[in-house]
Amino acid sequence: MDDLNNKAKVMVEGAKNALKVVLATKPGEPMLIVTDESKRAIGEAFEHGGKELGLDVRTYVLPEAERPLTELPDRVKTELEHCRNGGIIINAFEGNSAETPFRIKLIKEELKTNSRVGHAPGITESMMVDGPMTVDYSAVARNVDNLMAKFRNVISVHITTPGGTDITLDITNRTFDTDVRIKSGAFGNLPAGEIWCAPVEDKANGVIVCDGSIGDLGQVKVPLKLEVKDGKLVALESDDYGFVEKLKELTAVDDMAGVVGELGIGLNPKARLTGNLLEDEKAGKTAHIAFGNNTEMPNGKNTSQTHRDFLFYNPTFEVEYPDGSKKIIIKDGEILQ
Numbered sequence: 001m002d003d004l005n006n007k008a009k010v011m012v013e014g015a016k017n018a019l020k021v022v023l024a025t026k027p028g029e030p031m032l033i034v035t036d037e038s039k040r041a042i043g044e045a046f047e048h049g050g051k052e053l054g055l056d057v058r059t060y061v062l063p064e065a066e067r068p069l070t071e072l073p074d075r076v077k078t079e080l081e082h083c084r085n086g087g088i089i090i091n092a093f094e095g096n097s098a099e100t101p102f103r104i105k106l107i108k109e110e111l112k113t114n115s116r117v118g119h120a121p122g123i124t125e126s127m128m129v130d131g132p133m134t135v136d137y138s139a140v141a142r143n144v145d146n147l148m149a150k151f152r153n154v155i156s157v158h159i160t161t162p163g164g165t166d167i168t169l170d171i172t173n174r175t176f177d178t179d180v181r182i183k184s185g186a187f188g189n190l191p192a193g194e195i196w197c198a199p200v201e202d203k204a205n206g207v208i209v210c211d212g213s214i215g216d217l218g219q220v221k222v223p224l225k226l227e228v229k230d231g232k233l234v235a236l237e238s239d240d241y242g243f244v245e246k247l248k249e250l251t252a253v254d255d256m257a258g259v260v261g262e263l264g265i266g267l268n269p270k271a272r273l274t275g276n277l278l279e280d281e282k283a284g285k286t287a288h289i290a291f292g293n294n295t296e297m298p299n300g301k302n303t304s305q306t307h308r309d310f311l312f313y314n315p316t317f318e319v320e321y322p323d324g325s326k327k328i329i330i331k332d333g334e335i336l337q
Helices: 006-021 037-052 074-083 097-111 125-130 137-150 241-250
Strands: 030-035 056-061 088-092 116-119 156-160 166-170 186-189 194-197 205-210 224-229 232-237 260-266 286-292 307-313 316-320 326-331
Touching: 006 037, 006 125, 006 137, 030 037, 030 074, 037 056, 037 088, 037 125, 056 074, 074 088, 074 097, 088 097, 097 116, 097 186, 097 307, 137 194, 205 307, 224 241, 232 241, 260 307
Parallel strands: 030 056, 030 088, 088 116, 116 186
Antiparallel strands: 156 166, 156 316, 166 205, 194 260, 205 224, 224 232, 260 286, 286 307, 316 326
């Protein structure tokens, strides 16, 4: 690493941090990095980090002339042969709302190799240098385990926020998963630091007030109200009329795009609120609900070609158990003991 500048060296350490703890790499494993020109420095950090850890590293750069991609480039499947019997795959490229269908197709192909996939669309150098990629992931994992235990045997969750969110989700037999330990044949985001589940698709009812950020679209200028009935997004309201019209298109690209797909909770203490959902959704005192595809989540049944998250601040979670008893486990964003 002697030929790298200080910033590049710090990014390499951030990459190694995630590779060692989150992806549990072993010397000799194959590793494929899928990157693009805008994130080339980050891709190179993972390349250096992987080689230092003894991995067999290859890098593929997405064809810029064909962006935004909606289908997989022909060469992708050839590159994936490097990990055909399992390994490590890192997706470090620009986050673009028009490429959501491509990203879903890419992940599905990657998971066919039984690899451990670190998915990082929109990752930034700041995240690598002084943000959530520098966290003690072992400590985050302990907090993740603590919160996931609190959701054991829960059948529904009622979420409220100071901003106006008031929604009930059925999570019967929908166990939580996490990105702080990515298993073979599974993917998680980098930076890591959240837990999530796939709520029952037709049993969510209430209102979400998104006062944070939206996947691929950034921070909302004014709060966005989403009304949900029987799991389906039925109304969008905001003073930003043009933004609402754009969201109506994005949540109607197919029959399941406006159906609830995910409940997520952030737990990374170094994640900041930047307007980039890849980082925002890992931040403490935040939660998010997504609409669209969840087939890679435990028992998820939403087959949409898209997936879009809506984040809100300082949530209170009241959970219900099979015997009808209820308990508040998160109050104004703070996890209760």
